[in-house]
Amino acid sequence: METKARRNILAVRERSWKQVVFRWESLLLLLFLAVNIFNMSISPNYLDASGLFTAISTFLPKGFIAFPMAYLLVLGEIDLSVGSTVALSATLLGISYNSGLSMGAAILIALGCGLVCGLLNGLILAKFTELAPMIVTLGTMTLYRGISQMILGSESSGGLHNCRWFYNIYYARLGPVPYVFLVFCLAAVAFGFVLHKTVFGRQVYAIGSNRTTALYSGVPVQRVRIICYAMTGLISGLSAILYASWMGSIRWDIATGYELEAISMVVLGGISTAGGKGNFPGTVISIFTIGLLKYGLGLINVNSQTILMIIGAILILVVMLPNIRDSIAARRAVEAQRQKSV
Secondary structure (H helix, E strand, O other): OHHHHHHHHHHHHHHHHHHHHOOHHHHHHHHHHHHHHHHHHHOOOOOOHHHHHHHHHOOHHHHHHHHHHHHHHHHOOOOOOHHHHHHHHHHHHHHHHHOOOOHHHHHHHHHHHHHHHHHHHHHHHHHOOOOOHHHHHHHHHHHHHHHHHHHHOOOOEOOHHHOHHHHHHHHOEEOOEEHHHHHHHHHHHHHHHHHHHOHHHHHHHHHHHOHHHHHHOOOOHHHHHHHHHHHHHHHHHHHHHHHHHHHOOEOOOOOOOHHHHHHHHHHHOOOOOOOOOOOHHHHHHHHHHHHHHHHHHHHOOOOHHHHHHHHHHHHHHHHHHHHHHHHHHHHHHHHHHHHHHO
């Protein structure tokens, strides 16, 4: 009896150990470490604080968008218009400032533009519930990008660095650490807290798990959807401000591909595209993993197309891993059952 009890305790410990080791966030941390080891091997100065934070700053505009995108994917939704929302918001910021408005007013216009773009997506999908989010946001992606192109044409809207404090939004530092990085960390904590520790976050998970059940349980499904899309648009407006502060000039074709990179960061972070599953910390780890991998590949002059292929291959592997794991577990269960019957 004692031996059997001891065996059961050991089995539980083994399962607990495996759960920790094979948790998605644990595997992501290993990938993150591997990326950093790779970067250190090709650049002796990789860990120099100033250079490292400069590298991190380059992917923060996309990283911010990944935060609300995580909410949408947990909902079982998607927004393909975020890159175009960034472009349109930045376009209006540049045009407003160069037309004589103060930079403060131009920033409010950019944030308002992002919010309106996100609200439009949410309201359309809430009103016409039979429409697919991918199709609707694909349409608004083209619409927002087209408006930006119509406003700017082949011209660019520059001179934004003439406003010194606007320049400092992206470039100002506390020692080697950019202030924008500190804001990013605070935003990560806030988004994670809301998703995992509040009623709103529980509603997001409930809708993603089973929308019909959530609706009959009293969850305001359409309101939550609208809020999440509006939040995504607002953060896209913030990303536009960061991009404008970084580059100092705007073209209509900026932020192309931001939507795919943000979705990649969220999916690699372990949030299921089917909705209702995933943890926010994985998204944060994934943002740094993908961002630093792109930076490292850029150091050895890998072209952008090859970088996209590498990230795409990693994503395919990531999507396949749970299925492979479940298949192996099912086979082992069948084998164990067979041995018991013998």
